[in-house]
Amino acid sequence: MNKKAVVAGHICIDITPVFSGKKASKMEAILQPGKLIHMDGVDIHTGGCIANTGLAMKILGNEVSLMGKVGNDSFGNVILEILKKYDADGEMIVSDDSATSYSVVLAVPGIDRIFLHDPGANDTFTKDDLDYDKIHEADLFHFGYPPIMRNMYMDDGQQMAEMFARVREGKTAVSLDMAAIDPTSDAGKADWEKILSRTLPYVDFFVPSVEELCFMLDRERFAEWEKRSGGGDMTEVLTPEDIAPLAQKVLSMGAKTVLIKCGAPGVYYKTSDEESMGTLCSKLGLTLEEWAGKEGFEKSYKPDAVVCGTGAGDTSIAAFLTSILNGESLATSLQMATATGACCVEAFDALSGLKPLDELKAKISAGWQKNGE
Numbered sequence: 001m002n003k004k005a006v007v008a009g010h011i012c013i014d015i016t017p018v019f020s021g022k023k024a025s026k027m028e029a030i031l032q033p034g035k036l037i038h039m040d041g042v043d044i045h046t047g048g049c050i051a052n053t054g055l056a057m058k059i060l061g062n063e064v065s066l067m068g069k070v071g072n073d074s075f076g077n078v079i080l081e082i083l084k085k086y087d088a089d090g091e092m093i094v095s096d097d098s099a100t101s102y103s104v105v106l107a108v109p110g111i112d113r114i115f116l117h118d119p120g121a122n123d124t125f126t127k128d129d130l131d132y133d134k135i136h137e138a139d140l141f142h143f144g145y146p147p148i149m150r151n152m153y154m155d156d157g158q159q160m161a162e163m164f165a166r167v168r169e170g171k172t173a174v175s176l177d178m179a180a181i182d183p184t185s186d187a188g189k190a191d192w193e194k195i196l197s198r199t200l201p202y203v204d205f206f207v208p209s210v211e212e213l214c215f216m217l218d219r220e221r222f223a224e225w226e227k228r229s230g231g232g233d234m235t236e237v238l239t240p241e242d243i244a245p246l247a248q249k250v251l252s253m254g255a256k257t258v259l260i261k262c263g264a265p266g267v268y269y270k271t272s273d274e275e276s277m278g279t280l281c282s283k284l285g286l287t288l289e290e291w292a293g294k295e296g297f298e299k300s301y302k303p304d305a306v307v308c309g310t311g312a313g314d315t316s317i318a319a320f321l322t323s324i325l326n327g328e329s330l331a332t333s334l335q336m337a338t339a340t341g342a343c344c345v346e347a348f349d350a351l352s353g354l355k356p357l358d359e360l361k362a363k364i365s366a367g368w369q370k371n372g373e
Helices: 048-059 074-085 120-124 132-136 150-167 192-202 210-217 219-229 240-252 274-284 312-325 330-344 357-365
Strands: 004-009 012-019 039-047 063-067 069-071 093-095 102-106 114-118 140-144 173-177 257-261 266-271 295-299
Touching (some): 004 048, 039 048, 039 074, 048 074, 048 140, 048 312, 069 074, 069 120, 093 120, 132 150, 140 150, 140 312, 150 173, 150 192, 173 312, 192 210, 210 219, 210 240, 240 257, 240 266, 240 295, 257 312, 295 330, 312 330, 330 357
Parallel strands (some): 004 063, 004 140, 012 102, 069 093, 140 173
Antiparallel strands (some): 102 114, 257 266, 266 295
């Protein structure tokens, strides 16, 4: 593989206490005031888009540079030591003025995760922290988690739009991932439709989750979905017909391709017409007929076990982008994305469950069963 990628944006330390015991149906049955909960160890690893998607892409065989910011502190040292193991720390910024970001991940078996998150140095990250010369040498620039990076959403996303415009001065393709938003935070009060309207014309591959996207573009629909799910996992009650209007809106706002992550069920996808996709496909060596004018829902594969969902969306995107850089068809790229997501949930961290894409292709050819089949 000769193509290069740059992955930039959010990075943190994830601290995941390991819950022992059987699956629970409600969080309040586990976390109660005054209750002593016996834990079964703790998993500490890097998190965020840079660590999850960027390192996954390196493991899958890509030449990847990582661009993010950590504090000059203990958590920052841990992150840098982990990145060094992958020879991926060279472009990182160490700040003396801000602390390293961390998340405490409450992954109770049977219940969707809760994140206690401190954005730390990610909030001080700006468009000027990027090495644009190095980015312009790459074939793909992937940016992740602007909803938990203050400068990316303040002033209606002015910095983020300027950042992507500068990236697009070269021939580099652009990919953008999002993150969950706390409705009570400043990000929750931002005008995300305006932010995305400014940003998406520069984006070739937009890869949010369905919950994130609906919250940003259609709060009324989001409230209806919350009511329908009864406070449970929203993706379990949605149909492709529910998601289709969001995909169409994203393309009308300027994105070339949208891949909407829908948790365990799979991913919804929609691509632009041949006229819009032509330059992108030529740039990346993709076959236009295999990518233009496609729409549908790709079901995920059944994992052998479900340990933790942390990083599953990020690593599925890593496999999707790796397949793109390999010149694969949309159909194969979607298979690799959903297969990698299924492997990821078999481990507590995002990277331990990864398998080579050729191994996944062999397992699929052997009849790997999908969810809902």
